[in-house]
Amino acid sequence: MKILTCPVNGPRPIQEFTYGGEVRDMPCPDTSTDTQWADYIFNRTGEPGVRREWWHHGPSGVWFVAERDIIGDNVLKTYLWSARETP
Amino acid sequence: MPLNLLKFAFRSDYGEPRMFRRPDRLREEYDVVIIGGGGHGLAAAYYLAVEHGITNVAVLEKSYIGSGGTGRNTAIVRSNYLTEEGARFYQASVDLFRDLSRTLDLNLFYSERGHFTMAHSLASLRTQRWRAEVNKHLGIDSQEVGPDFIKEKIPEIDLTCGGHQPPICGALYHPPGAIARHDAVAWGYARGADQRGCEIHQGVSVTDIEVRDGAVTGVHTDKGFVKTTRVLSAVAGWTTHIQKMVGLRSPLVIHPLQALVTEPLKPWLNAIVVSASLHTYISQSSRGELVAGASLDPYELISMRSTLDFAETMAGHMMDLFPFLGDIKIMRQWAGLCDMTPDFSPIMGTTAIDGFFLDAGWGTWGFKATPISGYAMAHTIATGDNHDLIRPFNLSRFSEFDQVGEKGAASVGH
Numbered sequence A: 001m002k003i004l005t006c007p008v009n010g011p012r013p014i015q016e017f018t019y020g021g022e023v024r025d026m027p028c029p030d031t032s033t034d035t036q037w038a039d040y041i042f043n044r045t046g047e048p049g050v051r052r053e054w055w056h057h058g059p060s061g062v063w064f065v066a067e068r069d070i071i072g073d074n075v076l077k078t079y080l081w082s083a084r085e086t087p
Numbered sequence B: 001m002p003l004n005l006l007k008f009a010f011r012s013d014y015g016e017p018r019m020f021r022r023p024d025r026l027r028e029e030y031d032v033v034i035i036g037g038g039g040h041g042l043a044a045a046y047y048l049a050v051e052h053g054i055t056n057v058a059v060l061e062k063s064y065i066g067s068g069g070t071g072r073n074t075a076i077v078r079s080n081y082l083t084e085e086g087a088r089f090y091q092a093s094v095d096l097f098r099d100l101s102r103t104l105d106l107n108l109f110y111s112e113r114g115h116f117t118m119a120h121s122l123a124s125l126r127t128q129r130w131r132a133e134v135n136k137h138l139g140i141d142s143q144e145v146g147p148d149f150i151k152e153k154i155p156e157i158d159l160t161c162g163g164h165q166p167p168i169c170g171a172l173y174h175p176p177g178a179i180a181r182h183d184a185v186a187w188g189y190a191r192g193a194d195q196r197g198c199e200i201h202q203g204v205s206v207t208d209i210e211v212r213d214g215a216v217t218g219v220h221t222d223k224g225f226v227k228t229t230r231v232l233s234a235v236a237g238w239t240t241h242i243q244k245m246v247g248l249r250s251p252l253v254i255h256p257l258q259a260l261v262t263e264p265l266k267p268w269l270n271a272i273v274v275s276a277s278l279h280t281y282i283s284q285s286s287r288g289e290l291v292a293g294a295s296l297d298p299y300e301l302i303s304m305r306s307t308l309d310f311a312e313t314m315a316g317h318m319m320d321l322f323p324f325l326g327d328i329k330i331m332r333q334w335a336g337l338c339d340m341t342p343d344f345s346p347i348m349g350t351t352a353i354d355g356f357f358l359d360a361g362w363g364t365w366g367f368k369a370t371p372i373s374g375y376a377m378a379h380t381i382a383t384g385d386n387h388d389l390i391r392p393f394n395l396s397r398f399s400e401f402d403q404v405g406e407k408g409a410a411s412v413g414h
């Protein structure tokens, strides 16, 4: 069974989690061009490599960030969003 | 043992000719380089040669031909899509498929079975009705049918799903829905392209693409550099690797999709049975195995591993529909990579880079499009102008807010 570590609840079976897509920064809607906005809305970083992603722990409702290698499916670390700047 | 078979076993030269040549090295330059020896890449090579007389073409395949999605899909071919753009495009593919065994002189076991998309709720019945009406409008054979009709055509089905699921209350019925032998499609196109002079290089991986002043000048491979001004990327689940080489961005994300086959049974299931609510599609192959597939794995992953979760859920849903399958064994299970688009339509045609053409976004639905994609991409490469059928599918639709929403028709894989 695959295990993911929730920063609040600790290691839990992957079935308890929902994937929320890559973490992306929204450009400022007032100043961005149509092209920048379309890029934000539609385009994704689907390439191989390590990525920051949103994950949701269903039973407790915690949203958090995971750094995951999307070829090997190895999770390097997980943390709460507010803590993302502190390595 | 028949005498002829015995004699054959002792022969040193096996009478059957090879399907295609194995060129021992890459030429210095090609008119067109096609990345990916799946059905799509091979069909494009074939139609470049047949329709446009362009034969200085190399298909570069990092593994063996058909080793990607082409040899891993559940082989369902149909055209009962939801949008006009989609339905027209897939119908053109079905039209080519129907004659393809003859065209390629190879038996593709193309077998029209009738395709049922079961509805377990009024909401899904409403979508089926919508699809049926769009289809009829475009002359595609498609209709909404009730439970009695389903039971008559598929007597083995349990419409109540044993009480484990909401009962089946109707279906979208598409009589031309078919299955085909998918690897034969790859071989047939490969042989046809090879006979006309195109080269198929297996075991050659493209590692980078050379772009100068916004135009393609060549490709780097693990067997050296080749010059070319026209490159077709036909790598489906590997497209995000390739787009990175030319600096293009796209909405593509990769998810695995899994399938399984059971041990062979005597023929009993003629129809192709799909249930959108159960995320299940089942058909019986010409060898008697039940071939079944599910919905996508729940998170992005560029890996072809398969999971026990999938086998358990899938077996459960097969038994909801056909309870007597409880004693039947699963023989094999596997996964393929699906390059998913947000609107469930493909990404095809020219790009912002001169000479770089995309045939991607095939997700869970690209096998059925193999002939028409090859045909339309060959036209686009030869003329530099997007073929009419694929114009709505250009990558630019994601910067022009002009998507082709096919979700209603393709939310379940196949």
Ligand SMILES: Cc1cc2nc3c(=O)[nH]c(=O)nc-3n(C[C@H](O)[C@H](O)[C@H](O)COP(=O)(O)OP(=O)(O)OC[C@H]3O[C@@H](n4cnc5c(N)ncnc54)[C@H](O)[C@@H]3O)c2cc1C
Binding pocket: B035, B036, B037, B038, B039, B040, B041, B060, B061, B062, B063, B064, B065, B066, B067, B068, B069, B070, B071, B072, B073, B074, B075, B076, B077, B204, B205, B206, B207, B234, B235, B236, B237, B238, B241, B257, B258, B259, B293, B335, B336, B337, B338, B362, B363, B364, B365, B366, B367, B368, B369, B413, B414
């Ligand atoms: C389980 C499953 C079930 C499916 N069921 C159906 C179905 O019922 N009906 C349907 O219509 N579709 C179905 N599909 C989708 C369908 O299989 C694909 O969309 C289709 O096969 C894509 O074909 P292709 O030729 O574009 O790509 P592929 O067949 O994937 O070929 C791409 C090739 O490119 C090669 N390649 C990749 N990178 C490189 C590189 N750098 N250099 C050289 N070569 C490279 C790969 O090795 C591969 O052989 C299913 C998919 C899966 C996984």
